[in-house]
Amino acid sequence: MTELNKDMFVIKGKNIEKMETISRPSLSFWQDAWRRLRKNRAAFVGLCILGVYVLLAIFAPILSKYSFSAMSVADQHAAPSLQHWFGCDSVGRDQWVRTWMGARVSLSIGLFSATINMCVGAVIGGLCGFYGGKLDMIVMRIVDILYGIPSLIITMLVMLVLGKGVAPLIIAMCIVGWIGTCRFVRGEVYRLKEQDFVLAAKVLGVSDFAIIMKHIIPNIVGMLVTNLCMNIPHAIFQEAFLSYIGLGIAPPNCSWGILAKEGIAYLRVHPHEVAIPAAIICTTMLALNLLGDGLRDAVDPKLRGTE
Helix, strand or coil, X not given: CHHHHHHHHHHHHHHHHHHHHHCCCCCCHHHHHHHHHHHCHHHHHHHHHHHHHHHHHHHHHHHCCCCCCCCCHHXXXXXXXXXXXXXXXCCCCEHHHHHHHHHHHHHHHHHHHHHHHHHXXXXXXXXXXXXXXXXXXXXXXXXHHHHCCCHXXXXXXXXXXXXXXXXXXXXXXXXXXXXXXXXHHHXXXXXXXXXXXXXXXXXXXXXXXXXXXXXXXXXXHHHHHHHHHHHHHHHHHHHHHHHHCCCCCCCCCCCXXXXXXXXXXXXXXXXXXXXXXXXXXXXXXXXXXXXXXXHHHHCCHHHCCCC
């Protein structure tokens, strides 16, 4: 009898141990998304790279003894050294400071323009998808017309009218930048409004505003954040291209596109002047795309609870 009780106790102990291993504290949507994002090594590396770049953009120009616009004839085309970590440009300006001052401009333009496009596209697309009817038909026909015109051409034409600068550049990039988000959100809202929980809320007499705030927005916010991370690289690249062709930031201000434009003239004799900003742009694009892919997987409700 004692031996039987001992076996039962051991079995019971194993069951308890197994239950403790399986059970884990309840997590909210964003806590679970952060847990899965940390497990995604590629996405976490991308997040770390972006964090380092943001910190350097904030503090590197402040802590450096050089100014981004100060010129020195003795340091023209200086190679990278302990004194000038990224070397100097054609007029002797320190490239380390100019690179991270340019990061402030490029990252700010990318973030602000992508955020504005996300908000505008989400509002217009959400209203069209939720209410439909004539509003949806009229807005979607306008979107179809704008979608058929290359966005870069419209941006360049707007820049020619507004002139150079950070604010005109953001406005030009937001003229048609919201179209993709609008189409994406419209499709998602149209799908969600036919779900049972939304139909049940309508039957119970819940107002449209409450349905949108409590049922629609929480189900698309994760995808909007992912879409934002995917749009920031496009905005940064567009700014770099416009600055490269002379339609972006006006000197003496600098951005990554300005640095690449100035350095390409000396590619054969001083390749570091274009290689460094190009490498920074490429790694930023890579980091944002890795982070966007990781966020897409992390906020996918189908994957929640499967790990």
